[in-house]
Amino acid sequence: MSGVDADRALVERVQDGDRDAFRVLVERYQKRVYALARSVLKDSEEAADVTQEAFIKAFRSLASFKGEAGFYTWIYRITNNLCIDFLRRHGGSETVPYDDALPDTPAGEAPAAVLSTRLGTNPQRSVLRRELADKLEDALGQLPEKHRVILILREVDGLSYEELAETLEIPKGTVMSRLFHARAKMQAILADYLAGDAPEAAVNEEE
Amino acid sequence: MKKSEDPSKAIVEVELTNLPCGQARESLERFRDGDLPPPEATAVQAHLSVCPACAARLSDAATLGALLRLRAEAIGEGLPGGFSDAILAALPGRPRPFGWFFAGRRRNLILGAVALAAVAAAVALPLVGGRMRRSAAVRLRAAEDEAHLRGAAIRRPEAKPVVFENDLGQTVVWVAPDAPSPRQQGDKR
Ligand SMILES: [Zn+2]
Numbered sequence: 001m002s003g004v005d006a007d008r009a010l011v012e013r014v015q016d017g018d019r020d021a022f023r024v025l026v027e028r029y030q031k032r033v034y035a036l037a038r039s040v041l042k043d044s045e046e047a048a049d050v051t052q053e054a055f056i057k058a059f060r061s062l063a064s065f066k067g068e069a070g071f072y073t074w075i076y077r078i079t080n081n082l083c084i085d086f087l088r089r090h091g092g093s094e095t096v097p098y099d100d101a102l103p104d105t106p107a108g109e110a111p112a113a114v115l116s117t118r119l120g121t122n123p124q125r126s127v128l129r130r131e132l133a134d135k136l137e138d139a140l141g142q143l144p145e146k147h148r149v150i151l152i153l154r155e156v157d158g159l160s161y162e163e164l165a166e167t168l169e170i171p172k173g174t175v176m177s178r179l180f181h182a183r184a185k186m187q188a189i190l191a192d193y194l195a196g197d198a199p200e201a202a203v204n205e206e207e
Numbered sequence: 208m209k210k211s212e213d214p215s216k217a218i219v220e221v222e223l224t225n226l227p228c229g230q231a232r233e234s235l236e237r238f239r240d241g242d243l244p245p246p247e248a249t250a251v252q253a254h255l256s257v258c259p260a261c262a263a264r265l266s267d268a269a270t271l272g273a274l275l276r277l278r279a280e281a282i283g284e285g286l287p288g289g290f291s292d293a294i295l296a297a298l299p300g301r302p303r304p305f306g307w308f309f310a311g312r313r314r315n316l317i318l319g320a321v322a323l324a325a326v327a328a329a330v331a332l333p334l335v336g337g338r339m340r341r342s343a344a345v346r347l348r349a350a351e352d353e354a355h356l357r358g359a360a361i362r363r364p365e366a367k368p369v370v371f372e373n374d375l376g377q378t379v380v381w382v383a384p385d386a387p388s389p390r391q392q393g394d395k396r
Pocket residue numbers: 227228229231254258260261262373374
């Protein structure tokens with residue numbers, strides 16, 4: 001049984017009143033939902049609250065869940081919408097304006113291969129790891145929320161274009177351009193960081 | 208890819224066209240997915256083999272993806288054990304617990320500390336670049352297998368050398384390599 005089918009079976013059990021089935025769904029997706037929320041909201045506590053709220057909301061409206069789409073695209077959509085609501089309510093958290101239609105910065109012309117050259121294809125855990133984690137947060141923080149979301153859903157959750165279009169409620173063409181700009185910007189920021197590092201920052205990441 | 212009407216005589220033509228960088232870049236995302244039809248995937252792969260700039264872009268994308276996955280993993284590990292219990296307990300029909308988790312700022316600190324610890328303990332990145340290229344090759348082989356199963360032959364027409372300039376300003380003369388398939392017994396040539 002594929003993941004999608006397994007989820008669908010669980011959803012049906014929940015619809016029949018089986019709470020334990022819902023627990024399985026929660027345990028299957030809570031980390032990803034939390035990581036998504038944490039990518040938009042930056043604050044662990046807020047992200048945890050949104051994660052909890054997302055599952056509760058999903059549970060409440062599970063009766064109307066038809067199951068044409070996967071449970072995960074549905075829970076991600078709920079989570080994303082809750083995050084957006086949260087940002088709106090607490091205005092100002094989202095400081096980077098963004099318009100899909102706008103031509104993007106020359107970020108697309110990042111010096112290629114800086115990431116893969118500096119970090120190697122198999123960086124080991126090291127002191128740099130922590131530093132890098134901070135830089136990654138920093139770089140994500142410089143992206144508009146829409147860019148962060150699409151990157152996470154794509155790279156971490158592995159959503160297809162169709163699933164992204166559905167989850168984010170945008171046309172497929174927008175998915176592609178947004179993803180392109182998000183990745184280009186992120187790579188450029190990280191490449192900048194890495195290029196600005198003392199050369200020894202990248203030493204011996206690959207043994 | 209073209210296929211004649213009679214499946215027994217079907218010929219899958221793998222067109223060895225070279226792509227300009229811009230076009231290759233547009234297809235990189237779908238290439239990573241294995242979402243490109245075989246002829247386009249072949250063209251992108253061929254382009255990557257001669258264009259370090261686009262190849263670098265692809266491996267950078269892979270590195271970025273791996274970093275984001277490590278990050279998400281670390282964040283996910285930051286969720287404390289009882290999180291799902293708290294959610295289950297808060298579902299409609301039961302009282303929602305108050306302060307189900309650490310309190311206030313302290314919770315943040317703990318979550319942050321756990322996340323950092325998880326980052327520090329994160330496992331090695333997989334061989335992202337290598338894996339990406341290997342999987343593209345696997346996908347191509349799968350396409351060939353499929354063609355073979357359908358009784359179709361893989362025909363690779365001879366390609367003319369192509370000259371183009373990549374993003375690094377290098378002039379690349381690309382001569383399509385002979386890529387004889389081990390499974391050409393059905394070839395009607
Ligand atoms: Zn190129």
